[in-house]
Amino acid sequence: MNIAKVSRYALQCWRRGGVPGMINMARGYTTIRSEPDIVKYHPLSIIIEPTTRCNLDCLMCDPALRSRTKQQMTIAQFHHIAGQFPHLQKLAIQGVGEPLMNPDFFDMVDYAKSKKIFVYFNTNACLLNEKNCGRLIAAGPDEVRISIDGATKETYEHFRCGAVFEKVIENLTRFTALASDSIHIGVWFLAMKENINELPQMPELVSRAGVKNLYIQNLHSWGKDELSKSVVQDMGINRGGFAEIIAQTETQAAVHGVTLNKVSDFSGQQTERGCQWPWFSTYISVEGCVTPCCVQGSNPDIINFGNIFETPFAEIWNNKKYQAFRRALKSDSPPKICLGCPAYGTRILM
Numbered sequence: 350m351n352i353a354k355v356s357r358y359a360l361q362c363w364r365r366g367g368v369p370g371m372i373n374m375a376r377g378y379t380t381i382r383s384e385p386d387i388v389k390y391h392p393l394s395i396i397i398e399p400t401t402r403c404n405l406d407c408l409m410c411d412p413a414l415r416s417r418t419k420q421q422m423t424i425a426q427f428h429h430i431a432g433q434f435p436h437l438q439k440l441a442i443q444g445v446g447e448p449l450m451n452p453d454f455f456d457m458v459d460y461a462k463s464k465k466i467f468v469y470f471n472t473n474a475c476l477l478n479e480k481n482c483g484r485l486i487a488a489g490p491d492e493v494r495i496s497i498d499g500a501t502k503e504t505y506e507h508f509r510c511g512a513v514f515e516k517v518i519e520n521l522t523r524f525t526a527l528a529s530d531s532i533h534i535g536v537w538f539l540a541m542k543e544n545i546n547e548l549p550q551m552p553e554l555v556s557r558a559g560v561k562n563l564y565i566q567n568l569h570s571w572g573k574d575e576l577s578k579s580v581v582q583d584m585g586i587n588r589g590g591f592a593e594i595i596a597q598t599e600t601q602a603a604v605h606g607v608t609l610n611k612v613s614d615f616s617g618q619q620t621e622r623g624c625q626w627p628w629f630s631t632y633i634s635v636e637g638c639v640t641p642c643c644v645q646g647s648n649p650d651i652i653n654f655g656n657i658f659e660t661p662f663a664e665i666w667n668n669k670k671y672q673a674f675r676r677a678l679k680s681d682s683p684p685k686i687c688l689g690c691p692a693y694g695t696r697i698l699m
Contacts (some may be wrong), residue, residue: 361438362393365465373436381628384679386672388628388636391436396632398444398642400451404475405511409498409539409568414445414648422635424453424460430460431632433662439467443646444635449476458488467491471537475512477520482527491535492577494564495521498541500550508544518558525559535562540613549597556605563602563613567613567691613691622683623694627675631666639665641674645688652686 356564362370376390400421431437440461448454448470477485485493495517500503502514525534536555538548549564557562595611602609623637624640634637638649638657654674655665667670677684687693 350515356433361465361467362436364435370436377629379587380627383676384625384628384667387667388675391434392569392666393436394438394630395434396441396443396630397457398422398431398446398633398647399442399448399454399457399579400446401425401444401635402450403447403473404450405447405473405509407510408508409541409569410445410660411648412560413549414527417445417648419446420635421451422453423612424456427453427457428460430637430657430662431464433497433657437464438689439469439470441471442645443470443472444452444632446635447473447476449481455484455488458485458490458606460650462489469494469533470494473509473512474517477524479523482520485524486531490532492535493524493528494535494537495560496537496539497521497551498539499544500554502545504544504547508539508541518554521560522558533562534560535564535610536560537566537612539568540565545591545594548594549601552601552605552609556607561606562608562610564610564612565598572662605685612616619693622678624678624687624690624692626692627671627678630661641684642688642692644692652684 359371359374362374366373373390374393377393380388380390392660394562401417402419403419406415431440440446442454442457442461449472451457458468458470468490470490471494473493474497496509497505497517498508498513505514505517506512528534536551536558538544538551540548551563555561599609601607624642630642631639632641632643634647634649634653636649637652639655639657639662640649640653641645641656654668654670654676657665674684678687683693
């Protein structure tokens with residue numbers, strides 16, 4: 350059990366929900382330990398997708414996701430969803446699109462913060478200009494994650510098609526300076542065989558931009574053979590292997606005062622499940638579809654348990670589809686969408 354995280358959640362539950370909030374939290378942690386088919390508490394953490402529009406056309410995004418209908422969630426729809434989670438403590442406002450593409454995004458953050466909810470999101474930072482920096486800081490998210498998948502212009506722009514490396518670094522540096530210590534800022538590096546050799550250069554890069562947190566995450570293949578060839582495992586990666594690259598990166602991180610965090614299991618041996626998503630969280634797409642998580646579940650055409658704009662979440666949370674998914678995830682034959690997921694072996698909450 351992560352004591353620090355439990356303590357933070359407990360304090361938030363008390364501040365926002367008082368005794369009912371604490372009771373709900375206790376039920377939640379009991380549920381996470383027992384993993385029943387029917388969950389008898391309100392989720393403490395969810396993800397809401399504000400848009401499927403994006404200003405980039407990244408190579409590692411699954412074509413099926415890029416082909417989803419481009420639309421944006423309205424602030425009224427956001428309020429409708431958030432209102433169904435009375436004990437919500439942590440909210441990610443992000444999805445397959447770029448959050449800053451939604452003109453209501455800053456109001457969404459502001460609304461959630463007014464409810465004392467911990468708010469975070471991922472961005473490619475291309476739209477984080479001076480004006481948007483000011484608006485974002487005023488809205489007050491707790492954490493902002495910037496995606497940068499290369500330490501050089503050539504590598505970064507190869508993957509993030511449509512982005513300009515120098516502009517992104519300029520935006521990141523400005524935002525870090527303006528935000529000071531009021532927002533936790535981290536750079537997220539999506540590790541692939543084609544960019545992993547540049548990982549040791551990343552601590553210096555992020556340090557120059559004023560960032561002290563670097564995260565490394567494995568690529569999800571989405572079940573596609575063409576993408577699985579790029580997934581990083583613990584052996585046979587370019588020069589020297591992954592372990593050596595990590596050791597070099599840790600050395601550089603120490604030199605530049607940067608904390609390196611490995612988010613994924615890179616061993617390729619994820620036989621023991623750690624994921625507990627369907628017992629404590631959910632992902633709600635821009636269309637209102639309730640899906641199991643932010644990875645393969647972010648495509649409602651592949652899997653969804655119902656639409657929150659048509660059916661109350663309380664009814665969807667324990668319907669037959671959700672219960673069947675929970676049973677399958679606990680079994681020796683997990684759902685097909687979970688195979689190869691970089692978070693399958695990772696316990697996110699406990």
